[in-house]
Amino acid sequence: MTTVHTPQPTTLRAHTRVVASDDELLRLLPGSAGALAWVMRGEGLVGWGEAARFEPAGPRRFELADQWWREFAESVTCTDEVRLPGTGPVAFVSLAFADEPGSSVLVVPEVIVGRRDGVTWVTEIGQPSGGAFQSVQPVRRPEVVRYSEGELAVTGYRRAVAEAVRRMRSGELAKVVLAHDLVATTDVEVDARFLLHGLAQRYPSCWVFSVDGLVGATPEMLLRRQDSAVFSRVLAGTMWPRPGVTAEELAAELLGSAKNRAEHEFAIRSMVESLAPHCCSMTVSPQPYVLRLPNVVHLASDVTGALAEDASLLRLAAAVHPTAAVGGTPRAAAVAAIGELEGMDRGRYAGPVGWVDANGDGEVGIALRCAQVSGRTVRLFAGGGMVPESDPDTEVAEAAAKMIPIRDALEGVDH
Numbered sequence: 361m362t363t364v365h366t367p368q369p370t371t372l373r374a375h376t377r378v379v380a381s382d383d384e385l386l387r388l389l390p391g392s393a394g395a396l397a398w399v400m401r402g403e404g405l406v407g408w409g410e411a412a413r414f415e416p417a418g419p420r421r422f423e424l425a426d427q428w429w430r431e432f433a434e435s436v437t438c439t440d441e442v443r444l445p446g447t448g449p450v451a452f453v454s455l456a457f458a459d460e461p462g463s464s465v466l467v468v469p470e471v472i473v474g475r476r477d478g479v480t481w482v483t484e485i486g487q488p489s490g491g492a493f494q495s496v497q498p499v500r501r502p503e504v505v506r507y508s509e510g511e512l513a514v515t516g517y518r519r520a521v522a523e524a525v526r527r528m529r530s531g532e533l534a535k536v537v538l539a540h541d542l543v544a545t546t547d548v549e550v551d552a553r554f555l556l557h558g559l560a561q562r563y564p565s566c567w568v569f570s571v572d573g574l575v576g577a578t579p580e581m582l583l584r585r586q587d588s589a590v591f592s593r594v595l596a597g598t599m600w601p602r603p604g605v606t607a608e609e610l611a612a613e614l615l616g617s618a619k620n621r622a623e624h625e626f627a628i629r630s631m632v633e634s635l636a637p638h639c640c641s642m643t644v645s646p647q648p649y650v651l652r653l654p655n656v657v658h659l660a661s662d663v664t665g666a667l668a669e670d671a672s673l674l675r676l677a678a679a680v681h682p683t684a685a686v687g688g689t690p691r692a693a694a695v696a697a698i699g700e701l702e703g704m705d706r707g708r709y710a711g712p713v714g715w716v717d718a719n720g721d722g723e724v725g726i727a728l729r730c731a732q733v734s735g736r737t738v739r740l741f742a743g744g745g746m747v748p749e750s751d752p753d754t755e756v757a758e759a760a761a762k763m764i765p766i767r768d769a770l771e772g773v774d775h
């Protein structure tokens with residue numbers, strides 16, 4: 361079902377102006393409820409309040425989202441004194457991984473504060489109650505965090521991986537990305553800002569995000585569109601630190617691993633093949649490089665393209681989602697196997713998350729290293745790409761390594 365909450369868009373006005381502020385964007389979020397963010401190294405966008413919301417669902421969710429946003433943005437009377445990507449009205453977006461149930465969300469905040477190349481602006485949409493800048497409520501931290509199994513326990517995940525490997529060895533599939541969940545329960549309602557602050561501090565090379573309770577720090581840029589230029593950072597192929605192995609040795613091991621190189625190749629190929637029809641030229645890193653994070657290292661490749669047509673970010677995202685970094689190869693068979701073998705609803709995990717502006721520009725990452733926050737309950741997700749050589753125990757360890765960012769942020773490690 362698709363639901364809309366658009367309070368008389370024809371009456372809405374948006375005003376963007378420069379503000380003299382060097383406050384950290386994430387520290388401006390006045391409260392946890394409705395906190396919206398897309399920030400890396402102090403730049404990006406934060407938002408709060410709700411001028412409009414749209415919840416598309418099902419296989420047409422991208423198209424419905426794109427259409428709604430275009431119509432909404434056109435109906436807003438905008439005075440933009442800054443004119444940069446992300447100024448004027450913006451929708452924060454978070455789309456479901458799967459077609460069913462496929463609950464996705466677009467939120468247009470009443471207040472957006474953005475920063476790019478040191479320029480800080482505020483956009484007010486409608487008449488924000490309480491004005492643009494509100495007093496910031498103290499950030500709550502949990503004292504107790506208890507973990508329990510989610511919809512797919514570790515034992516079930518190990519079994520799902522073993523079955524996927526069996527199917528791939530019999531030639532049914534080439535790659536499939538499986539995931540499982542974990543539930544954390546805390547003593548007080550989780551403050552999205554507490555997670556965001558911890559993630560931003562420890563993962564400066566990731567995009568920290570918060571959209572409608574989905575909070576995380578993704579290292580993977582699905583697509584950035586700015587005018588006719590598109591960019592993607594594709595990740596696939598992962599190792600994690602072990603005692604006695606230096607960072608250099610780990611990076612060399614990853615680059616030399618045929619299994620990880622094969623996983624990476626599938627992901628790159630899926631991105632290139634689905635983006636190429638929309639581009640007149642494309643370049644791909646000649647060799648993957650190693651992206652080092654505190655918890656894991658990944659094989660990474662950058663893809664850039666020049667658009668051949670005026671396709672919005674959401675239309676392009678529809679074409680490339682899910683890449684074989686989070687789906688598999690062949691795509692349709694992999695998505696079907698994910699539904700069957702996981703037997704859980706991924707929700708918006710592994711879907712596109714980010715923002716779009718009125719020009720159709722914006723950024724969407726893949727919602728990874730994230731959790732769905734709801735009151736005192738936090739549902740964490742992580743997984744990995746399977747190929748015929750995958751080992752179930754190693755895959756269980758990989759998913760555990762990928763849950764570290766959210767676990768540390770929730771437990772307040774180094775806060």
Ligand SMILES: C=C(O[C@@H]1C=C(C(=O)O)C=C[C@H]1O)C(=O)O
Pocket residue numbers: 537539580595596597598623658685686728729741742743744745746762
């Ligand atoms: C599926 C996840 O990550 C994806 C899978 C990877 C892999 O299999 O090596 C690496 C990065 C991501 O594209 C996750 O973080 O949950």
